[in-house]
């Protein structure tokens with residue numbers, strides 16, 4: 001479990017997260033939702049160590065993340081950011097970057113690193129792209145390559161910031177299914193999602209944020225009954241025979 005207590009974090013002198021406390025449960029799919037700019041990415045960046053917290057604590061399986069090295073952290077937590085560069089590099093080499101936490105310098109890839117890459121490419125259905133240059137791929141193909149890189153990292157916790165961006169609807173569903181599958185294979189997946197219908201359909205645990213604070217943490221049914229999503233986004237959420245609808249409030 002990742003246990004976050006009274007977390008303050010942000011950029012320069014400005015704290016964006018203001019006292020966030022929540023738990024990311026093992027082998028569950030946690031979805032984080034909230035309006036633009038409310039701090040979802042800042043939360044993931046702080047957990048993964050991209051930015052330093054101002055105060056509060058983050059424990060992973062009872063270990064204080066402040067006490068472990070960036071490499072050890074990366075072995076435990078893979079993070080896919082929302083904004084990604086487009087490097088001039090072959091797909092297979094980019095996915096190998098996911099293995100960096102396991103290699104000392106100068107990096108010599110081992111058979112198990114190449115196997116992890118093969119597995120990740122296969123899992124994302126992009127074996128055919130392995131020798132292509134990342135810069136020559138479509139937005140959706142590139143997105144899958146980055147997710148493969150996160151998978152190749154082999155961490156127990158996967159933090160994915162808007163992973164469905166650029167994916168067509170069928171690949172979005174495939175990715176959500178894959179996230180579920182990973183949770184049944186001893187992984188814990190956290191995804192920032194903007195599509196509320198998908199988020200409600202898939203989440204085991206739902207986190208709702210607003211203005212740098214946690215508004216809700218719990219089950220999909222409970223967030224639905226709370227009407228907090230409706231309030232925050234000014235929408236109407238409905239559940240009809242196991243199907244979630246999100247409509248503009250009239």
Ligand SMILES: Nc1ncnc2c1ncn2[C@@H]1O[C@H](COP(=O)(O)OP(=O)(O)OP(=O)(O)O)[C@@H](O)[C@H]1O
Pocket residue numbers: 011016034035036037038039040041042043082
């Ligand atoms: N590198 C940065 N330097 C300074 N401020 C930043 C930086 N990145 C984000 N912010 C600010 O932090 C706030 C929260 O941003 P964050 O990206 O965490 O929000 P978000 O909930 O993920 O938003 P979105 O849904 O639009 O992706 C915003 O006001 C943003 O302008």
